[in-house]
Each structure stands twice: as structure tokens, then as C-alpha cells.
Amino acid sequence: MGFFEGLLFLIVTVLKVLLIIVPLLLTVAYLTYAERKVIGAIQVRKGPNRVGFAGLLQPIADVLKLLTKEVLVPTNSHRFLFLIAPILSLAPAFAAWAVIPFSDTAVLADVNAGLLYVLALTSLGVYGVIVAGWASNSKYAFLGAMRSAAQIVAYEIAMGFALVGVLMVSGSLNLGDIVRAQEGSIFHWFWLPLFPLFIVYFISGVAETNRAPFDVAEGESEIVAGFHVDYSGMAFALFFLAEYANMIMIAALAVIMFLGGWLSPVPFLPDGMFWFFAKTAFMLFFFLWFRATFPRYRYDQIMRLGWKVFIPVTIVWLSVEAVAILLDIGPWFDIRKT
Amino acid sequence: MDLKLLVFWVFSLVLIGAAVGVITTRNPVQAALFLVLAFFNSAIIWMLMEAEFLAITLVLVYVGAVMVLFLFVVMMLDINLLPMREGYSKHLPWGAAIVVAVVVQIVLLIRVKWAGSGLEQPAPKPAEYSNTEELGLAIYTDYLFQFEVAAVILLVAIIAAITLTMRRRPDTKYQRPHEQVQVQKADRLRVVSMNSEDNQDLTGKVAKAPVDAGGDAGVAGNAGGTTNQGAQS
Numbered sequence: 247m248g249f250f251e252g253l254l255f256l257i258v259t260v261l262k263v264l265l266i267i268v269p270l271l272l273t274v275a276y277l278t279y280a281e282r283k284v285i286g287a288i289q290v291r292k293g294p295n296r297v298g299f300a301g302l303l304q305p306i307a308d309v310l311k312l313l314t315k316e317v318l319v320p321t322n323s324h325r326f327l328f329l330i331a332p333i334l335s336l337a338p339a340f341a342a343w344a345v346i347p348f349s350d351t352a353v354l355a356d357v358n359a360g361l362l363y364v365l366a367l368t369s370l371g372v373y374g375v376i377v378a379g380w381a382s383n384s385k386y387a388f389l390g391a392m393r394s395a396a397q398i399v400a401y402e403i404a405m406g407f408a409l410v411g412v413l414m415v416s417g418s419l420n421l422g423d424i425v426r427a428q429e430g431s432i433f434h435w436f437w438l439p440l441f442p443l444f445i446v447y448f449i450s451g452v453a454e455t456n457r458a459p460f461d462v463a464e465g466e467s468e469i470v471a472g473f474h475v476d477y478s479g480m481a482f483a484l485f486f487l488a489e490y491a492n493m494i495m496i497a498a499l500a501v502i503m504f505l506g507g508w509l510s511p512v513p514f515l516p517d518g519m520f521w522f523f524a525k526t527a528f529m530l531f532f533f534l535w536f537r538a539t540f541p542r543y544r545y546d547q548i549m550r551l552g553w554k555v556f557i558p559v560t561i562v563w564l565s566v567e568a569v570a571i572l573l574d575i576g577p578w579f580d581i582r583k584t
Numbered sequence: 585m586d587l588k589l590l591v592f593w594v595f596s597l598v599l600i601g602a603a604v605g606v607i608t609t610r611n612p613v614q615a616a617l618f619l620v621l622a623f624f625n626s627a628i629i630w631m632l633m634e635a636e637f638l639a640i641t642l643v644l645v646y647v648g649a650v651m652v653l654f655l656f657v658v659m660m661l662d663i664n665l666l667p668m669r670e671g672y673s674k675h676l677p678w679g680a681a682i683v684v685a686v687v688v689q690i691v692l693l694i695r696v697k698w699a700g701s702g703l704e705q706p707a708p709k710p711a712e713y714s715n716t717e718e719l720g721l722a723i724y725t726d727y728l729f730q731f732e733v734a735a736v737i738l739l740v741a742i743i744a745a746i747t748l749t750m751r752r753r754p755d756t757k758y759q760r761p762h763e764q765v766q767v768q769k770a771d772r773l774r775v776v777s778m779n780s781e782d783n784q785d786l787t788g789k790v791a792k793a794p795v796d797a798g799g800d801a802g803v804a805g806n807a808g809g810t811t812n813q814g815a816q817s
Contacts, residue, residue, distance in 0.1 A: 362640040
């Protein structure tokens with residue numbers, strides 16, 4: 247590849263990236279709106295309803311407000327790390343979208359090791375939290391960072407094991423191939439044969455994104471706001487953006503690996519991108535529902551759930567699955583074509 | 585100039601810069617973060633060499649897990665760097681000699697390999713070639729025994745680390761979650777029937793409350809705490 251061909255390739259790729267990032271940002275904005283509306287409905291109140299029709303312009307107003315606020319840097323903080331931490335948490339949250347297949351053909355980078363790539367990038371998000379907590383030079387922020395680090399390391403293992411189960415039945419690390427292995431109807435999707443792993447994966451995903459009821463890293467009532475207590479204005483908004491982008495990411499991955507991605511649930515309806523978005527929205531609703539319903543976990547209970555419940559559950563189910571694959575139990579486990 | 589070569593140079597320079605940063609910076613947290621940067625850049629260089637699996641595993645294992653725990657420890661410890669820096673000039677000649685020896689060895693090795701065996705640049709594999717699959721096949725068929733031995737050694741290391749750090753203190757209080765989950769309503773709640781205020785003698789003598797369960801006014805008494813804390817190991 248010559249230099250100019252490479253340059254052209256770069257420009258086309260950047261345009262494709264924008265085609266993913268801009269709708270993603272809009273989705274994040276309206277996910278915050280949806281969250282406030284849903285939680286409002288659950289708590290029998292109206293939620294935002296003043297800015298625009300039915301409060302639809304509320305996210306725009308929030309963004310404008312955050313943009314005009316000053317970004318304060320505490321005097322005793324580590325200035326460079328303090329400013330780079332929000333970017334460290336946002337960049338992996340966006341970069342992971344490169345390998346997500348929206349439909350059979352719509353994928354930015356159709357790489358072979360797509361699942362590993364996603365796992366690697368989601369594990370990087372914790373640096374934003376740790377660096378922010380340390381660089382702020384504040385006790386509360388530091389406590390939040392420490393909690394987050396321990397929690398993410400614990401739940402990443404359960405999450406990784408749950409994904410190993412998906413690899414075993416699909417026989418591929420490519421996210422597109424994983425979806426293609428679920429062809430058929432709603433009963434061919436992996437949520438049915440891998441139900442325990444599906445549950446473990448999704449709950450670990452909620453824990454990884456530091457969402458309620460696993461939001462001890464923020465813990466307003468104990469450590470004020472955790473790792474981002476010293477952040478204001480746009481720097482704070484970036485942390486928020488990363489959290490919501492990660493939520494959508496986890497929901498999209500759950501859809502791809504357990505709910506058949508872009509495949510339609512019944513054979514007589516056509517497959518398409520629409521199904522992917524509908525299922526992702528369905529999974530996202532659970533995040534909001536959890537937040538409105540469950541009280542925050544105590545820290546030692548989080549650790550117990552991760553290490554002593556989820557990891558044994560995944561290991562047991564992996565053994566069950568291995569036996570099922572060995573015995574060629576159809577229609578899910580007869581993947582040994584060679 | 586080739587775009588790939590440009591990418592290689594950019595990332596190798598950042599890699600070398602980060603590696604130098606690890607040993608020159610005075611702040612241990614900064615040093616750990618420089619090491620993260622170095623890992624990340626070497627992963628990208630592996631990626632350029634079409635070793636995607638190794639590159640991603642490097643990020644996943646070292647950057648995503650090992651360095652997080654490293655940072656965790658480094659941030660918690662109050663490391664005093666001054667005693668460590670004592671004798672810096674005394675050890676400097678030795679250190680420099682070792683570095684020179686290592687560099688000379690590496691250069692000699694690469695030159696001998698290249699010059700002696702006439703190795704060519706391997707041809708790029710086709711796009712559908714998956715080195716994840718090849719590695720898996722190699723590890724689980726040809727090198728299964730070595731792989732198992734490595735796994736057992738790691739297991740021994742885990743058990744050793746746990747036994748070294750586990751201290752049972754007699755005064756530590758533990759929870760027993762299985763007991764907490766199995767608690768019934770009857771263990772914690774006592775319903776006491778007593779007469780309502782209307783039937784009581786207002787002169788001061790309280791009418792004797794019937795103890796049978798037929799009364800309509802129940803008072804919920806919470807006997808004991810709500811959690812089953814204090815169970816000792």
C-alpha cells in the first residue's frame with residue numbers, strides 16, 4: 247500500500263468512524279433522557295418535561311450547561327493525569343465499537359479476534375477511574391478508585407468465563423460468525439442453552455460499568471461521588487459519556503452473543519439492523535430498571551457475589567457445555583463439523 | 585514512504601520513550617503508568633507483525649489485569665524512594681556494563697541469525713488466516729503436556745500465595761451467608777397479641793393481654809438483629 251492509497255483509506259475509515267460515533271453520542275444523550283423518564287415512571291412522577299416537547303430537548307440543555315461550566319483543577323492534583331483521566335475512560339468505550347457488527351455487512355473492522363479485542367478494550371476502561379481517583383489527590387476519590395479497581399478485576403473473570411462458553415458453542419472469536427452461528431429462530435439463540443452464562447454475563451456487565459446496584463465506586467451516600475468528586479464541567483461530562491457508552495456496549499454485546507444480533511426472532515420476518523437496535527434497547531431497559539429497583543450492594547457482598555457465586559457457576563456450566571458438545575446434543579451443541 | 589513503516593516508527597519511538605520513563609521518573613505511580621504505555625505500544629508493534637492474538641492478549645492480561653493490580657498496590661503503599669536511590673552512583677558502572685553486554689548480545693544474535701541462515705521476511709498470510717486458531721491447535725495438540733505442566737505450576741503458585749497470606753484471627757467476625765438466606769420469618773419475628781387501647785383500664789392497670797393468636801391487634805417485635813452477624817469461625 248502506497249502512502250497516498252493509505253491516506254485515502256485513512257480518510258474513508260475516519261468517515262465510517264464518524265458514522266458510528268455521532269449516532270452513538272446521540273444515543274447516549276437520549277439514554278440519559280430515557281433513564282430519567284423511566285425512573286420517573288417507576289417512582290410515579292413525570293421526569294423531565296419542561297425543555298422542548300415532553301422534555302425532549304433536556305439532554306441538549308444539559309450538554310450546553312456542562313459545556314459552559316468551568317473545568318476546575320484542584321491545586322494539589324497531578325495536573326496532567328487529572329486532565330487525561332476522562333479521555334482514558336472515554337477512548338476505550340468508543341474504540342470497542344469498531345468490531346461490533348450492526349448487520350450482516352455493516353461492521354467497521356471484521357477482525358478474527360473481535361471478541362478478544364472487545365474484552366481487552368473494556369478492561370482498559372478501569373484506568374480512567376483509577377487515574378482520576380489518584381490524580382485528584384482526595385480521599386474520597388481515591389477510595390472510589392480502589393473500590394472500582396477491585397470490583398472490575400473480580401467481575402472481569404466471571405465475564406471472561408461466560409464468553410468462553412459462547413466461544414465453545416459458536417467455534418469462533420469473530421462477532422459476526424458468533425451471530426451467524428445462532429441462525430434459526432429465537433430458540434436457536436444462545437440465551438437458551440447458555441442461560442446461566444447469559445445471566446452471569448449481564449450482571450457482570452452491570453458491575454463492570456459501575457452502574458447501580460454495583461455503583462460503590464460512586465457511592466454518593468458514603469464517598470460523595472467517588473472517583474469523579476473533583477471533576478466539573480466537560481471533564482465530568484466525559485466520565486458520564488463513557489459510562490453510558492459502556493452501558494450501550496454491554497447491552498449490544500449481550501445481544502450479539504446471546505440474543506442473535508441482527509437475526510429476527512421468527513423465521514417469517516426478515517433479518518436486519520432494526521432487530522439489533524430493538525434488542526439493544528430492550529437490554530438497556532434492564533439497566534434503568536435495576537437502577538430504579540435495587541438498593542446498592544455492600545462492598546463485601548459484591549466481592550462475594552463475584553468470586554464465590556459467579557465464577558463457580560460459570561465453571562460448572564462450562565463443564566456441562568463441554569459434555570453436551572462432546573455428545574453432539576442438537577440443535578445448539580452439534581458444532582463439530584470437522 | 586510506507587504508511588505501515590511510519591506507524592512502526594511512531595509507536596516504537598513512543599515505546600522507547602515510555603520505557604525510559606519507567607526508570608527515570610521519580611513517582612512510582614507515574615512509572616507504573618509509563619509501563620502501561622510501553623505494554624500498549626509493544627502490543628501495537630506485535631499487531632503490525634500480524635500477531636493479533638498475542639497483541640490482544642498482552643493488552644488483556646498485562647494492561648487490563650496485572651498492571652491494574654500493580655497500580656492498586658503502588659498507590660496503597662507509601663513508598664519512600666530516598667533509601668532506594670542511595671548508592672546510585674556506586675552501582676552505576678555495573679549497571680551500565682550489564683546494559684552494554686545485553687545490547688551487544690542482542691545485536692550479535694540478530695546479525696548472526698540474519699546473516700547466517702539467510703532468513704527472509706515471511707510472506708504475509710491471507711486475510712482469513714487466524715493465528716488464534718493455529719495457536720490453539722498447537723497448544724492443545726502438539727504441546728499439550730507442556731501446557732498442562734505450566735498450568736499445574738501456576739496452580740501450585742496460587743495455592744502457595746493463598747497459604748502464605750491466609751491468617752485466621754480468632755477475633756475476626758464472619759458472616760455466614762447461607763444461614764442468612766435460610767432465615768425464616770419465625771426466627772426473627774414474634775407476633776404478640778394485646779388488647780387495643782379502648783379495652784384497657786385507664787386507671788393505670790393494663791388489662792392482661794391474651795397470649796393466644798386470636799387477637800386482632802398484633803405488635804411486631806423484632807427479636808435480635810436483622811442480620812445474622814457475629815457467627816464466629
